[in-house]
Amino acid sequence: xxxxPMEYYLVLSALMFTVGVAGVLIRRNAIVVFMSIExxxxxxxxxxxxxxxxxxxxxxxxxxxxxMTVAAAEAAVGLxxxxxxxxNKLSVNIxxxxxxxx
Amino acid sequence: xxxxNYEYFLLLPHIVLSVGIVLSILIEIFxxxxxxxxxxxxxxxxxxxxxxxxxxxxxxxxxxxxxVEVGGKAAxxxxxxxxxxxxxxxxxxxxxxxxxxxxxxxxxxxxSSVLGMMVMSMxxxxxxxxxxxxxxxxxxxVLAGLNRKRLSNNEAALKYFLLGSFxxxxxxxxxxxxxxxxxxxxxxxxxxxxxxxSNNILFIVGMLLLLxxxxxKIAAVPFHMWxxxxxxxxxxxxxxxxxxxxxxxxxxxxxxVLGSNLTYSSPIAFRNYFSIIALLSTLIGSIIAISQNNLxxxxxxxxxxxxxxxxxxxxxGNKYSFAGIVFYLAAYVFMNIGAFTIIxxxxxxxxxxxxxxxxxxxxxxxxxxxxxxxxxxxxxxxxPPMAGFFGKYYVFFxxxxxxxxxxxxxxxxxxxxxxxxxxxxxVYIYFMNETEKFDIEKSLGGNLAISLTGxxxxxxxxxxDTFMNLITNFIK
Numbered sequence: 103x104x105x106x107p108m109e110y111y112l113v114l115s116a117l118m119f120t121v122g123v124a125g126v127l128i129r130r131n132a133i134v135v136f137m138s139i140e141x142x143x144x145x146x147x148x149x150x151x152x153x154x155x156x157x158x159x160x161x162x163x164x165x166x167x168x169x170m171t172v173a174a175a176e177a178a179v180g181l182x183x184x185x186x187x188x189x190n191k192l193s194v195n196i197x198x199x200x201x202x203x204x
Numbered sequence: 205x206x207x208x209n210y211e212y213f214l215l216l217p218h219i220v221l222s223v224g225i226v227l228s229i230l231i232e233i234f235x236x237x238x239x240x241x242x243x244x245x246x247x248x249x250x251x252x253x254x255x256x257x258x259x260x261x262x263x264x265x266x267x268x269x270x271x272v273e274v275g276g277k278a279a280x281x282x283x284x285x286x287x288x289x290x291x292x293x294x295x296x297x298x299x300x301x302x303x304x305x306x307x308x309x310x311x312x313x314x315x316s317s318v319l320g321m322m323v324m325s326m327x328x329x330x331x332x333x334x335x336x337x338x339x340x341x342x343x344x345x346v347l348a349g350l351n352r353k354r355l356s357n358n359e360a361a362l363k364y365f366l367l368g369s370f371x372x373x374x375x376x377x378x379x380x381x382x383x384x385x386x387x388x389x390x391x392x393x394x395x396x397x398x399x400x401x402s403n404n405i406l407f408i409v410g411m412l413l414l415l416x417x418x419x420x421k422i423a424a425v426p427f428h429m430w431x432x433x434x435x436x437x438x439x440x441x442x443x444x445x446x447x448x449x450x451x452x453x454x455x456x457x458x459x460x461v462l463g464s465n466l467t468y469s470s471p472i473a474f475r476n477y478f479s480i481i482a483l484l485s486t487l488i489g490s491i492i493a494i495s496q497n498n499l500x501x502x503x504x505x506x507x508x509x510x511x512x513x514x515x516x517x518x519x520x521g522n523k524y525s526f527a528g529i530v531f532y533l534a535a536y537v538f539m540n541i542g543a544f545t546i547i548x549x550x551x552x553x554x555x556x557x558x559x560x561x562x563x564x565x566x567x568x569x570x571x572x573x574x575x576x577x578x579x580x581x582x583x584x585x586x587x588p589p590m591a592g593f594f595g596k597y598y599v600f601f602x603x604x605x606x607x608x609x610x611x612x613x614x615x616x617x618x619x620x621x622x623x624x625x626x627x628x629x630x631v632y633i634y635f636m637n638e639t640e641k642f643d644i645e646k647s648l649g650g651n652l653a654i655s656l657t658g659x660x661x662x663x664x665x666x667x668x669d670t671f672m673n674l675i676t677n678f679i680k
Contacts, residue, residue, distance in 0.1 A: 112384075119377055126370050135366055142373030146380045153384035161389055162380075165331055169376055172338045176369050179345050183361045186352040196366070199359050202433040 111152035118145035132184050132194040136177075143173050211267045214260060214274040217253040217282055218322055224249040225315045232308040242311040243649075246293045249315065253322075254286035261678050270390060271329035276678040280530060281325035281456045288449040288537045289318045291657060295545045296441045297649035302553060303439050305350045313350075314445065317343035321453035325460075330379050330389040333457050337375070337421070340453055341368050344446055348438040356555060360437025367430040371420030378413030381406050395464040414461070415477060421454035423447075424511045425484040435504035440551055443500060444544030447507045448537040455533055458518055459526050478519035479611055485512025486618035493625045497559050499547055502625060503540070506584060509622055510536055516608070516615050517599040525602025527675045532595030534671065535664050539583040539592055542657035546577050549650045552642065563629060565638030573644065576654050578630045583661045585626040586619050591664035598672065 118141055125138025147166045154162025188194050212219070228245060232238040257279040264276030292314065300306050320339030327333040345368060349361025379389075385407040386394045394401075401407045420427040435443045462474065489509030496502040514532055517525035550566075550573070551557055567574035583590035596619060600612040664671060 115380075119373075122373065126366070132362060132366065136369075139366070139369045139373055142370075143376055146373070146376040149377065149380035149384060153380070153387075157384070157387045159387060161331075161387075162383055165334075165379070165383070165389065168331060168335060172335070172342075172372075175338070175342055176365075176372070179342055180365050180369065183345065183349050183358070183365050186349060187355075187358040187362055190353070190355050190358055196362070199362060201356060201359055202436055 108152060108156045111148060115145040115148040115152065118142075118148065130195050130197050132187070132196050132199075135196065136180050136184070140173060140177070143169055211265075211274075214263060214265065214267065217257055217286075218319065218326075220256075221249060221253055221315060221319050221322065225312060225319065228308070228312045228315060232312070238308045239306055242308050243293050243297050246311045246315055247290055250286040250290040250293065250318070254283050254290065257282035257286070261674060264678060266328060270392060271332055272326050273328050274326060277456075277459070277530070278322075278326040280534075280675060280678065281452065282322050284452050284530075284534050284537055285318050285321045285325070285449045287660075288445060288452070288541060289314055291538075291541045291545070291653045292441055292445040292449075294649040294653040294656075295444065295541070295548055295647075298645065298647040299441050299548045299650070300439070302551075302645070303351060303441075304353075305439060307350065310347070310350060313343045313347050317347070317445070318449070321449055321456075324453045325456035327457070327460065328391045330382070330391070330394075333460075334375065334379065336453075337457070338372065340450065341372065341421075344368075344442075344450060347442045348434060348446070350439065350442070356437040357439070360434045363430050363437075364434040367420065371417045371427070373417075374413045374420075375417030378410045378415075378417060381410030382414065385410065391460060391464045411474070412477070415458075415474065418454050418458055419481060422451055422458070422511045422515070423508050424481045424515055425488045425508060428485070428489075428508045431508055432501050432504040435507070436498060436501045440500065440544055440548035443504075444541045444548075447504070447544075448533075448540050451507070451511060452533040452537065455514060455529060459529065462518060462521060463526055475519050475521060475608075478515050478521075479608065482512045482515035482519055482611060483614055485509060485515060486615055487512075487621075490618040490621040490625075493622065496625070499558055499560065499563070499629070500544075503543060503547075506622060506625070507540070509618060510540075510584075512618070513596055513599055513615055516603050516611050519611060520599075520603040520606035520608055522602055522606050523676070524605060525599055527672065528595065528598030528602050530675045531598055531664075531668070531672055535583070535591035535595040535661070538657045538660040538664065539580045539590070542576065542654055542661065543580040543584065545650050545653045545657070546573055546580070549573065549647050550644060557640075557642065560629065560632050561639050562642075563632045564636035566633045568638065570644050572651070573654070574633045576658050577633060579658055579661065581626040581629050583665070585623045587623075589662075589665040591661045591668070594665060594668040594672075 122138045122142035126135050129135050147169055150162040150166050184194055260275050261279045266273050317340045320336045323336030345365045348364045349357050351357040385404050423431040486509050489505050493502050493505035514529050517529040583592040586592045586596045600615055603612040
């Protein structure tokens with residue numbers, strides 16, 4: 103069952119994390135930015151599960167449950183904020199959300 | 205280690221606050237006057253928890269299998285958080301009607317965020333730190349955007365939410381790497397063998413990601429982009445709580461992490477990281493604040509600079525400088541909430557009267573507010589005998605003891621720069637002629653909060669030893 107080396111999982115999750123960070127920095131739609139943040143959290147989850155499985159202790163898997171719960175709460179609040187701003191501006195492009203400067 | 209039943213008495217602050225949150229929700233559901241009752245319910249809870257924590261300072265134990273610390277440092281932080289929340293609630297009674305966020309949720313969210321901060325400061329396990337951090341942050345995202353019809357509130361909430369959860373992503377991935385290398389989430393297990401782990405590049409990357417995430421939360425340069433916008437856009441009372449108690453909570457975690465490092469292994473790890481953060485934050489925060497005309501935005505940049513002064517203490521990394529940070533945080537809570545309370549009283553409807561021009565000739569209209577604003581500005585600038593001076597003094601002294609004299613000199617230089625924009629407010633209040641006519645609203649709660657903070661700022665400035673001795677005795 104453990105025939106795939108641990109490094110493969112770690113490299114995959116590192117790539118996922120990088121894609122998430124790049125998405126936050128590059129994309130301009132608030133919802134896509136939010137999805138990229140979720141990708142970062144999920145890459146961390148993959149790392150947790152990998153280490154948990156290879157170290158043979160369950161703390162990592164327990165932590166994944168906490169991270170998923172928090173991600174759900176964050177999604178509820180975040181989507182509500184995005185809806186509120188869409189109602190006022192009819193746009194969720196973060197370049198147009200710019201009443202504060204300097 | 206105390207007997208089993210005794211643990212629950214030491215956890216009383218957390219239990220009282222948790223029950224208080226549920227009770228507040230029930231009051232909101234079953235009574236029509238929830239909005240009028242809840243500020244007083246919250247005040248009583250915060251007052252009880254703050255005083256109780258101060259009384260249990262000397263009972264310092266690790267409980268629940270070493271995941272949670274009660275008493276000692278956690279109790280000092282509980283006191284700071286609850287006094288900050290109490291002052292914020294007093295300020296809010298009149299302010300949230302003016303700001304059109306007269307909802308009961310406001311008080312329930314403040315209680316929940318304080319519970320999150322208390323969980324953070326008591327944590328000795330990364331899971332507990334993470335849960336406390338998220339409980340606090342998510343409540344703050346909602347509080348920042350509570351007036352959903354107002355575009356400035358929406359923008360503040362969106363920026364805070366996106367950058368805050370971006371930082372959370374870094375923290376979680378950092379924790380994952382630390383867990384993978386050490387196989388544990390307990391702070392003690394991680395730091396007992398720190399030197400051995402520190403040869404592992406993944407562990408160092410994990411620690412750096414964790415520290416970067418928390419640098420976002422303490423609002424340090426170069427992770428400060430969200431601070432001015434969020435602090436300006438959110439309701440003034442909320443900004444007061446975010447900039448003081450939120451910062452204190454993030455610092456409590458950094459003190460736990462780096463303080464354990466001090467106990468178990470080399471104290472100078474991460475010194476370079478925090479030196480750079482402190483250097484950039486103090487200078488950039490102070491210099492940009494000079495060009496600000498909006499008082500909330502000016503205080504936001506000054507809050508970045510204050511994060512820098514406290515980061516000098518983290519860079520020094522000795523017992524004395526950690527105690528200095530705790531003192532500084534307490535002093536910062538009082539002077540900053542006092543200043544934000546005055547801003548919230550003077551602020552008109554629809555975010556008018558926030559610029560310096562509105563403060564011109566204030567002493568003729570309201571000598572009390574004028575005198576107290578000057579007091580808080582002197583304290584923030586670090587002029588003795590106010591509390592702010594001794595906060596800086598202890599932190600810089602710790603830096604000099606740790607051979608970081610150059611960093612202390614940078615800190616003093618940037619305090620000198622900051623005197624310019626703090627004293628400019630006083631110049632406007634006393635030496636300029638009134639430019640716009642308006643009536644200042646009467647706010648009983650606000651005036652109470654201002655008087656309390658003013659007294660505490662003076663008390664901490666004139667008798668700094670009383671609080672400092674408490675901190676040095678119980679911080680480890």
